[in-house]
Amino acid sequence: MTTTTSNIRGSRMPAAARSFLRRTLLVSGSVVMALSASACDTDKLLVETPKDIIVADNLYSNLEGFEAGLNALYAQVRRERWGQDESNNELLMIPMTIGTDNGFGNFVSPNERTFQEFGVRMAPTDGFITNIWNVMYQTINAANTIIARAENPAVKWTTSDKARVVAEARLIRAWAYRHLSYLYGDVPINTQESSGTSIRNDWERVPRDSVRRFIVSDLLFAEENLPLTSGNAGKVTKGVAQHYLAEMYLALNQPALAEQKAQAVIASGTYRLITSRYGVKRTEPGVAFMDQFQDGNVNRAQGNTEALWVLQYAELVNGGGGSIMRRYWVNRYEQNRGMQISTDNGGRGIGRLAITRYGLNLYEPQDQRGGAFAVRRFYTFNNPATLPAGRRVGDTLLTVVGPVERLNDFLWPSTRKWDWASAIDPQGGATFVDQPYLRLADTYLLLAEAQFRQAKLTEAAANLNIVRARAGASTITPAQVTLEFILDERSRELVTEEQRRYTLMRTGTWYDRTVRFNPLARAAVQPRDSLLPIPQSVIDANLGRKMNQNPGY
Numbered sequence: 001m002t003t004t005t006s007n008i009r010g011s012r013m014p015a016a017a018r019s020f021l022r023r024t025l026l027v028s029g030s031v032v033m034a035l036s037a038s039a040c041d042t043d044k045l046l047v048e049t050p051k052d053i054i055v056a057d058n059l060y061s062n063l064e065g066f067e068a069g070l071n072a073l074y075a076q077v078r079r080e081r082w083g084q085d086e087s088n089n090e091l092l093m094i095p096m097t098i099g100t101d102n103g104f105g106n107f108v109s110p111n112e113r114t115f116q117e118f119g120v121r122m123a124p125t126d127g128f129i130t131n132i133w134n135v136m137y138q139t140i141n142a143a144n145t146i147i148a149r150a151e152n153p154a155v156k157w158t159t160s161d162k163a164r165v166v167a168e169a170r171l172i173r174a175w176a177y178r179h180l181s182y183l184y185g186d187v188p189i190n191t192q193e194s195s196g197t198s199i200r201n202d203w204e205r206v207p208r209d210s211v212r213r214f215i216v217s218d219l220l221f222a223e224e225n226l227p228l229t230s231g232n233a234g235k236v237t238k239g240v241a242q243h244y245l246a247e248m249y250l251a252l253n254q255p256a257l258a259e260q261k262a263q264a265v266i267a268s269g270t271y272r273l274i275t276s277r278y279g280v281k282r283t284e285p286g287v288a289f290m291d292q293f294q295d296g297n298v299n300r301a302q303g304n305t306e307a308l309w310v311l312q313y314a315e316l317v318n319g320g321g322g323s324i325m326r327r328y329w330v331n332r333y334e335q336n337r338g339m340q341i342s343t344d345n346g347g348r349g350i351g352r353l354a355i356t357r358y359g360l361n362l363y364e365p366q367d368q369r370g371g372a373f374a375v376r377r378f379y380t381f382n383n384p385a386t387l388p389a390g391r392r393v394g395d396t397l398l399t400v401v402g403p404v405e406r407l408n409d410f411l412w413p414s415t416r417k418w419d420w421a422s423a424i425d426p427q428g429g430a431t432f433v434d435q436p437y438l439r440l441a442d443t444y445l446l447l448a449e450a451q452f453r454q455a456k457l458t459e460a461a462a463n464l465n466i467v468r469a470r471a472g473a474s475t476i477t478p479a480q481v482t483l484e485f486i487l488d489e490r491s492r493e494l495v496t497e498e499q500r501r502y503t504l505m506r507t508g509t510w511y512d513r514t515v516r517f518n519p520l521a522r523a524a525v526q527p528r529d530s531l532l533p534i535p536q537s538v539i540d541a542n543l544g545r546k547m548n549q550n551p552g553y
Helices: 017-026 061-079 111-118 127-149 159-184 208-225 240-252 255-267 325-329 440-451 457-471 483-494 498-507 510-517 535-543
Strands: 103-105 307-311 354-356 378-380 396-398 434-438
Touching: 061 127, 061 159, 061 307, 103 111, 111 127, 127 159, 127 535, 159 208, 159 240, 159 498, 208 240, 240 255, 240 307, 240 396, 240 440, 240 498, 255 440, 325 354, 434 440, 440 457, 440 483, 457 483, 483 498, 498 510
Parallel strands: none
Antiparallel strands: 103 354, 307 434, 378 396
16 A cells, blocks of 8 residues: 555645535536526526636646546546445445356345346346446546546646646546446447536437447547556556557457557566565565555555556545455455454455355466465464364364355355455455556456457467466466356456456356356346346436337336
8 A cells, every 4th residue: 555645546635626526526427417497597507606616617727637637537436446425335346246157245235136136126226226327427527527628728738748638537438438338238428528508318328339439539549648657656557548448349349459459568568467476575475466466565666567557545645545345355254253353364354245156166276366375265263262162273264165155154265355454443444455456467368368359379378378377377278268268267367356247248258157157146137137227317317318228127
């Protein structure tokens, strides 16, 4: 975790600016907004005359103001690993990771149940599904505001600063539309700043591939105008744009272009896989693969050559933000007799999300990604007050991969990627260690997929083997390269990091693999659940044009 002040965290943002940005994101974000007025002069109502507060007109007047606006965009990205509101009980990435072949709900609340039980829970009136839509369009509106205001000729800045600011905003706008296209399919595209004169109620859903081509246009601009590296640890760079371009070209069935963009990231010389121990725990038992997740190792300045994009968090720092990845993925091990919460055991988890039996059993015995340093295969008893008969403090308590997943399992193994506990509040819900968001290993796997789709099996095998060699896995031959193998390899490398639903949707395998490998979802999931329903509130508010619902809802 970085402890220095960082613009990405918003820690230098004045209180008035934070207030304005919160209003911009939370009030102006919906894609469908109804504007009502009484019989008084409507035009006067729409004219804001700021005197002692910060609004768009006086915030976006110089580079510092635009950087403050970008801070708000990065905070929106961080919400994916935090939640939809100010609580720590609604992980936004739930639909991206469970209800798939390698993720399920263990200790479930209503949100996890929606993506495990499907059926009537997967409803257009579901608040969680509606809030995901709102968060993404809030982000899009905030990005549109920055993009539009950057064209103000009165702003005094360099051409390169302007291009970079717009590139960051367009990349994050693409990030939001990427989520929307995978989750909802056809969605409205808005490129205008929402204001009193531009509020609409006649939105039309744009076909998903057209949305993806729009995403590509934003990413190409970002690729051209972002730097290779940044002194600010959380900023997006050229490699992030190229990585997402590779994925989008795969989604658009353009594997040759996907190969080109993935190769550009790898050939840039900016990144390399972590293959040797480094950093804060290099002298302790461990493996190179896991060093990049350790507090103090995550950023490039700390030695992490593999990270393309790192999400920044900080405890007790204004604007520092937090994550609840640990809270959701670490199991409730303290419920076992002889156990209590501790840093060594990963801190306090609530175990709502877990890796399926299929996901846990994918690894060869020597594969470090499935070994005890990466997956919690055992605990050691640490609570003398509740020890079982015949056991002592320090004895081993093995986790158990049962013959089938079941709910409320205290001994189900959990990932150790998100282990972390605060020295100030070890039982707190939030996590404040910086976290890898995109890694070069993922780029190699996208490259292998692009090459496989072009029948370049030798090249695909070579790139898969680069990733596998780092983990100590066996070498594969070109004849072993199949889509099934690539999907398995992505799970081995990226489980709990990857937005797994998106990968399976992109490859047309979500329904089949969920039914085959997720027993808890198998009984209820239907093909229609591949897309979430369009929120009913959005359909109802779109009075100027009929907005169709996704099939089956």
